[in-house]
Amino acid sequence: MAARAAALSMLWRELGAFVREPALRVLHVEREDEAQGALLRLCEALEWHADARGPVTIFEDAAGPGGEGWAARVERLRAEHARRAEAAPGALGPFVWTEEHRAHAELARFAAAARAWLDALAPVAPSATLVLAPARVEDPARWHRDLAALFEAPGLSAVRWVIADAGEAAPCARALGASARLHRVVIDPPDVGAWASTMTRAPDGTPELSRVGRAAPRVALPGGGYAAVVPPARPDRVEVPAAPAEAFAKAAMLEAAAAASAGRAADALAAQVEAVDHAQALGAEALIAAQLALGVRALEAGDEGAAVDHLEHAARWACAAEQAPLEGSARLALGAVHEAAGRHPDAAREYGEAGRAAERAGSPVLAAGAWQTAARHAERLGQLAAAAASLGRAIRVAEADAAVAAATDAEGMRRWVARLLDAMREGARGEAP
Numbered sequence: 330m331a332a333r334a335a336a337l338s339m340l341w342r343e344l345g346a347f348v349r350e351p352a353l354r355v356l357h358v359e360r361e362d363e364a365q366g367a368l369l370r371l372c373e374a375l376e377w378h379a380d381a382r383g384p385v386t387i388f389e390d391a392a393g394p395g396g397e398g399w400a401a402r403v404e405r406l407r408a409e410h411a412r413r414a415e416a417a418p419g420a421l422g423p424f425v426w427t428e429e430h431r432a433h434a435e436l437a438r439f440a441a442a443a444r445a446w447l448d449a450l451a452p453v454a455p456s457a458t459l460v461l462a463p464a465r466v467e468d469p470a471r472w473h474r475d476l477a478a479l480f481e482a483p484g485l486s487a488v489r490w491v492i493a494d495a496g497e498a499a500p501c502a503r504a505l506g507a508s509a510r511l512h513r514v515v516i517d518p519p520d521v522g523a524w525a526s527t528m529t530r531a532p533d534g535t536p537e538l539s540r541v542g543r544a545a546p547r548v549a550l551p552g553g554g555y556a557a558v559v560p561p562a563r564p565d566r567v568e569v570p571a572a573p574a575e576a577f578a579k580a581a582m583l584e585a586a587a588a589a590s591a592g593r594a595a596d597a598l599a600a601q602v603e604a605v606d607h608a609q610a611l612g613a614e615a616l617i618a619a620q621l622a623l624g625v626r627a628l629e630a631g632d633e634g635a636a637v638d639h640l641e642h643a644a645r646w647a648c649a650a651e652q653a654p655l656e657g658s659a660r661l662a663l664g665a666v667h668e669a670a671g672r673h674p675d676a677a678r679e680y681g682e683a684g685r686a687a688e689r690a691g692s693p694v695l696a697a698g699a700w701q702t703a704a705r706h707a708e709r710l711g712q713l714a715a716a717a718a719s720l721g722r723a724i725r726v727a728e729a730d731a732a733v734a735a736a737t738d739a740e741g742m743r744r745w746v747a748r749l750l751d752a753m754r755e756g757a758r759g760e761a762p
């Protein structure tokens with residue numbers, strides 16, 4: 330684990346050197362799969378670096394064959410503008426998106442969206458950092474060509490690029506000469522001993538290997554269906570009275586965050602288990618928030634099944650407790666996990682539920698964005714009617730307020746619906762006898 334922490338520390342220094350040197354436009358990071366989660370967390374933190382000169386936006390979308398992925402990145406960039414505009418009304422300029430932009434190929438549309446993002450940021454920031462970190466690159470040659478075209482695209486000189494992959498884009502970065510840096514991250518194998526410390530045992534002492542890395546509250550909660558499992562013991566910790574639960578819960582969450590930032594995923598998971606345990610005495614909101622974080626820690630530790638399990642329970646408890654903002658966060662996280670795994674039906678369902686929760690929470694921009702993402706997954710599955718229905722919901726939410734309609738491009742959604750309806754009519758004519 331020490332080698333892992335050292336590798337991530339070196340990466341953070343490299344990221345810091347990149348933001349401090351204005352002559353650099355590109356940082357290529359070659360990373361192993363095990364380093365993806367930690368790398369993304371460090372990139373997120375880069376926006377808070379003392380020398381940062383603009384926001385950081387991360388794109389994890391896979392680089393598919395034929396250049397697939399750029400359309401999803403366009404939507405993510407537009408959603409990023411909408412989210413930040415909602416958080417700071419009046420600070421950003423508009424995200425100008427015209428029919429001409431939509432007429433281009435997907436890569437050109439992304440370049441146009443990046444220019445629109447720079448223009449919107451002009452009142453508050455001189456540049457922006459875009460992190461392209463695909464979980465997988467299915468067509469390395471196409472990925473190389475697309476990046477080379479982006480680096481040369483007009484109007485994007487103020488964009489700073491962090492490219493993180495398994496080494497596919499390294500030749501493209503080297504071709505830029507002094508305006509690019511390259512860095513390689515090597516992470517040691519997982520600490521099996523640390524994982525073993527999370528193992529639970531049945532009353533007869535039999536190890537419950539299916540629960541390794543998992544945890545559950547010791548009391549029944551709204552939503553049900555979660556077996557009562559005592560969180561794993563930590564031999565290095567002294568048992569303490571349960572009375573000051575809030576202090577212990579906050580301390581455990583802080584310990585989990587510190588371990589995660591140091592790349593100690595198993596330790597972070599075990600500490601978050603303790604946070605959930607203590608949060609049971611603090612009411613529904615604190616408990617659900619801790620459970621949400623537990624799902625994230627499980628995902629960081631590489632146990633996607635446990636992460637989905639934890640997040641689903643957080644979502645159900647939040648729904649039962651009428652904590653709509655927390656339910657929306659849990660559903661969005663679930664949608665992202667399913668999306669990354671290519672489970673588009675599950676992703677469409679969770680993003681739709683996130684849209685409903687965001688509506689109940691009074692977050693129209695977030696609701697419209699969630700419904701649009703649900704529509705994108707439905708369209709990818711060929712479920713055009715479902716996609717149109719999701720877009721209809723997004724349009725109704727957006728057009729209730731002129732500012733929200735502008736931020737979410739309600740007019741663009743209407744054109745999207747029209748395109749879907751045209752495709753449905755063409756399909757119906759093709760099926761006619």
